Amino acid sequence: MSARLIVDLDAFAANLRLVRERIAPADHMLVVKDDAYGHGLLPIVRRAHAEGVRWFGAFDTATGRTVREELGPDARIFVWMLESAADLSAAVDADLDVGVGNALLLEDLAALGPRPADALRPRVHLKIDTGLHRNGIRTEEWPDAVARAAELQRAGVLGVEGVWSHIAEASDAEDDAARALFLQARQTAAAAGLSPGFAHLAASAAGFTRPEFREDLVRIGAFAYGIAPAGGPDADSLGIVPIASLRAEVITTDGTHAHVGVGSLDGIPSPFGGMLSVRTPGGVRRVVTVRADRLIVEGWDGMTVGDEVIVLGAGGLHTATELAERIATIGEEIAVRISPRIERVYPGAPAR
Known part of the structure; x- marks a missing residue:
């Protein structure tokens, strides 16, 4: 085959620096799903780690385990598409942070039982559905879910590390409504006795343009690779370059x-x-x-x-x-x- 995809890792590093500057003081979670958006997973995560990225959004357990094997313990790796109880258990064993978007997954975690003192305890990020309906615990089910998560945390089954959501990034008004639901969900979690250390709501577009959405982490994938949003500002306007x-x-x-x-x-x-x-x-x-x-x-x-x-x-x-x-x-x-x-x-x- 004569075709090849030339990937400029220096350009990638420049995009990473721009992302870091734009979203500060929030940390950048580099999303590397789909083989790092087709750019090649391992070279991308190696360079990102060398550039100081410590959070990686791997999407699924298999990708997360590959990133863990490559980078070792000095990385936080977040996965949120968990297909079964066995998949969840594998993610925990690989020391991955897991996104939990339904009550059944909480019960799968409960079935793992309390972890020994020297074992890894599942690090859980509870997802509230703020309207995109890309999985997530529905608002009417949220109070029961956070109460159950708090119970499991007290029992030593898991640790709630984060609260998160996806937003549609369709309009400012819709995103404002989603953020209001998110903030209310955080208050409900706190009332249940949870004090997660991380909140993450924004992805690339909102992370660049709406400071109030940045929270502790911003999940940015496409922009890091120089892929601008369809129908939005072009790469030159954003300052990113295709890599x-x-x-x-x-x-x-x-x-x-x-x-x-x-x-x-x-x-x-x-x-x-x-x-x-x-x-x-x-x-x-x-x-x-x-x-x-x-x-x-x-x-x-x-x-x-x-x-x-x-x-x-x-x-x-x-x-x-x-x-x-x-x-x-x-x-x-x-x-x-x-x-x-x-x-x-x-x-x-x-x-x-």
């Missing part, structure tokens, strides 16, 4: 068009035919068709097999977000579509 560049070589020509070795099976959506332009040695050229294994691109004088074409991202004509908006989706979806069979290259990174 990846998808490049591929010409694999054949037909005299009129160049056939570039990346296609829909590699993650380029088929509708991009006619709406995507790429940077070639002969200048900007339009993609005529997206086939399963290649792009058919308008030709140029002197085109030849092996010529490099920048398809999207850094150095190209379009960012992932710009293209996403054309097919009514978000930039991170374009990023995670890039096939894992495409080689990820990290110029200047130490060999492992």
Whole structure:
């Protein structure tokens, strides 16, 4: 395969510094779900840790365990998609912070029983559903849930470390209403005898633009990789830079068009035919068709097999977000579509 995703870890580090400055004094929880948004999990977490990031949002237990194995004990790793009691137990054994968004998970924790004095006690972040309905304990069930969590904490079964939620980031008014529910939920938790050390509500967009939403932690994923929000300010306005560049070589020509070795099976959506332009040695050229294994691109004088074409991202004509908006989706979806069979290259990174 001629395609490769060039990931600039120095640009990533610059984004991390910008994030840290923008959300201070809150800490940055770097979200690394979906193989670090398609950029490659291990090189990303290594560099982030070297840059001082200590909180990682891993989404699922398998990813969290991989990050733990790579970084050792000097990291807090938060997971919130727990598929079973066995999955939950594995997360606890790996010393992961666990997001609990329903009463059944609390009972799964209760079934683990009190932990021995020298064992890891589950670190729990209780999630209140503030209206997005992306799991979370509903407001009418919250008083009973925090009372049960307080009971289990007194019994030595778990420790409630945080209260958190997702917001829709759809409008300021909707987010204000969600925040009001969140603040009320924290008061209810305190009345039940809980005193969690962390609260986290905001993700990338609210974390950058609404200081009152930052709390103790801000979960930022997309912005750290230079992926701007669809329909919102662009990367230049935010100060972030795309860290990846998808490049591929010409694999054949037909005299009129160049056939570039990346296609829909590699993650380029088929509708991009006619709406995507790429940077070639002969200048900007339009993609005529997206086939399963290649792009058919308008030709140029002197085109030849092996010529490099920048398809999207850094150095190209379009960012992932710009293209996403054309097919009514978000930039991170374009990023995670890039096939894992495409080689990820990290110029200047130490060999492992």
